[in-house]
Amino acid sequence: MVLDPHRWLELRRFRGLYEAGAMSLREIAKETGLNRRTVTKYLSGEAPVAPPRRTAERRQHRAVDEVAPLIDAMLKSEILLRASVIHERLASEYQVTINYQRVKIYLQEARPRIAEELGISPGELAGLHRRFEVVPGAQAQVDWGDEGRILAHVGIPKVYSFHMTLSYSRDPFCCFTTSQDLTSFFDCHRAAFAHFGGVPMTIVYDRTKTVVRRHVAPGEAVPLHPEAVAFAGHYDFDIDVLAAYRPTGKGRVERQVLIVRDHVLAGRAFSSIEEMDAAFTAWVPLRRAKVHGTHGEIIGHRAVRDHMALRPLPNTPYVVAQRHLRHVGKDCLVAFDANLYSVPARKVRPRQLVEIRATKSQVALHSTVPGADGETLLAAHPRAVGRGARIVDERHWDGLPTGAGRRTTTGDAVLQPRRDQLPGPEAGSLQALLNRAAAASVEVGRRPLSVYDELTGTRPFTTNSPTKESS
Structure with missing residues (x-):
């Protein structure tokens, strides 16, 4: 008979009384309710001094135990599979709702065990990856x-x-x-x-x-x-x-x-x-x-x-283009990659959005809305090399003012019209404006007031008022 630990501790209290002769084995058996043979065994020194080990209780059921075979199968196919991937696949493929932390805790125990079954030592586990092979052309x-x-x-x-x-x-x-x-x-x-x-x-x-x-x-x-x-x-x-x-x-x-x-x-x-x-x-x-x-x-x-085993090439190559949206400036130029490219003035308006399709050798500018003919292409230019270049087609500026009738000046010279070229009534007023502008540009010498006092013989800043006697 294996004595329960609690009964063993209770029986141990009577050891001193038994050894002192104060109580007999029969009396102790009657007091504890145990069989006399059991009392004799544990008090006479035949039984071990330490209490008997408690039998292992049944492990508490865990939610992860239900999906443990699925997790083990995933680890056997890929030993380094991450906990987040396993948790995601349990939810998406098996409709299993389980706490992510429980999966991580289970992997701490399961991964070394599966690695040992596969013949992988724990020291080698972190540096390994699965080798794959493919068929020709794949x-x-x-x-x-x-x-x-x-x-x-x-x-x-x-x-x-x-x-x-x-x-x-x-x-x-x-x-x-x-x-x-x-x-x-x-x-x-x-x-x-x-x-x-x-x-x-x-x-x-x-x-x-x-x-x-x-x-x-x-x-x-x-x-x-x-x-x-x-x-x-x-x-x-x-x-x-x-x-x-x-x-x-x-x-x-x-x-x-x-x-x-x-x-x-x-x-x-x-x-x-x-x-x-x-x-x-x-x-x-x-x-x-x-x-x-x-x-x-x-x-x-x-x-x-x-x-x-490779697939055949198509008949026509595909030309990859960078695609960007840019605004049209008031000068009919579009900025891209630190360069300027012109678009037709008759087809765009200021601040209009156009699409740029840039290849390695060409920059094409397209309207975002097809025109009456269904086309979107506005202009195509060779791609500029470097930065700060202006790629302009002069035909794009047809219809814009050329500025040919505007007079320009360089330097500080003032251009004055000839009197015989001005109409009669307006000649005087215009000449007066020109004379006033010329007078305003004349520099005037500046000197202190004391110079004028010395010339006139007067004392400067005389502030004494005249008295009655002097008057």
């Missing part, structure tokens, strides 16, 4: 590289490298540019598609401003740039934006940035962007002849299967 990854002042000696302050890598074969593409703006970004895409001979089904990006309209909190839908959506629709590929704080999502292209920098640029001098592009083109056959360390095949052989 995916490409895009990234920028900053090559710094490599062409500063020829007046180009900054050079960037654009990289696209096919995920299945690791076949690379790279080109160099002086800008990371919207038009340059997608011009590089068109060059990459021509290099590969087709378009992948999906392209992976980080949260760059040329793809993402604005940054949002983790877990929220990412708003895409309208031009990026239009470009992807024209070339028939899907945009895959990486989740926040997941830098390993496009490691294949990030590794390619370092490889190109080491094998193409390091230790060489260039004098133009074209020379840098030519150096990469010459290096590509060397790269394709290598055996890749991950998939273990020759990159060029694997790239053949990758290229054959």
